[in-house]
Amino acid sequence: MAECFESFITFLNEESVSLENIEVATKKYFSLRQQFFDRKSKFSNIFANAVFHPPLHLKKEIRALKTKLDQFNYDFYESIHQTVDLKDLCDF
Numbered sequence: 001m002a003e004c005f006e007s008f009i010t011f012l013n014e015e016s017v018s019l020e021n022i023e024v025a026t027k028k029y030f031s032l033r034q035q036f037f038d039r040k041s042k043f044s045n046i047f048a049n050a051v052f053h054p055p056l057h058l059k060k061e062i063r064a065l066k067t068k069l070d071q072f073n074y075d076f077y078e079s080i081h082q083t084v085d086l087k088d089l090c091d092f
Helices: 002-014 022-039 041-052 056-065 067-083
Strands: none
Touching (some): 022 041, 022 067
């Protein structure tokens, strides 16, 4: 699991996502996630099970391993939030 999370966060950090357009940035982010798991298919099940169905006796360890990914996700969405005026996204 540690190798999976470390490889994934390294891959995401090596790629750049322009935050000028929220839709493009979000699509790029999810595309990168898919690219990673397409290239490293052995990590796909490990990641899914660790994130969505962690064994109870490993929850604490998995949470610790996920810390960098959680921070990356938080930073990504926070960056988008700072560049977007939410009123511009509404049609009313």
